[in-house]
Amino acid sequence: MRIFIALLFDEENKNIIHDILQEVKVISKSGNFTDRNNLHLTLVYIGKTSDSELKNIRKKLSEINSQKFNYMTNKIKYFKKSNNQKIVYLGVDKTDSLLNLYNQVVTKLNELEYDFLHEKLTPHITLGRKVVLKEYENIRSIYCNPLNLNAVKISIMESKRIDDKLVYEELYNIPLI
DSSP states (O other), X not given: OEEEEEEOOOHHHHHHHHHHHHHHHHTEEXXXXXXXXXXXXXXXXXXXXXXXXXXXXXXXXXXXXXXXXXXXXXXXXXXXXXXXXXXXXXXEOOOHHHHHHHHHHHHHHHHTTOOOOTTOOOOEEXXXXXXXXXXXXXXXGOOOOOOEEEEOEEEEEEEEEETTEEEEEEEEEEEOO
């Protein structure tokens, strides 16, 4: 199974983010857009994992001692990929609380002999991959009010295909205190 560690959103914020995603779709020629149910903020992508590794990851992450916190989205941006294709995302402010949680997750995974770097976090919510926009300047025309999101748990997620559809399923979660 392929797993990653994420922060999930409540239904109200998931709907708002999905509405923003729909606006990006309108100004796009093509792209693979994130399904509403798959919206999340990735802390760490782990990849292929066995059942025994998953058990160890779950146990190790349960040692995390982080308080609940709020974090804010900012504006729509994109990572440049090959040709005209972009990864379009909703940016997230890099706060001390978010960086602290990220560093704790990375530290615990590194204790299991993973090799993650602490400084690589670019907090974001992926809206679409392989996106070709009609005009890249149009992305700046999509205004979105900053969202105040709550981090109340970290989730161990599985990425899988069901009937040729990408599905992210929460396997376990670790509540923040």
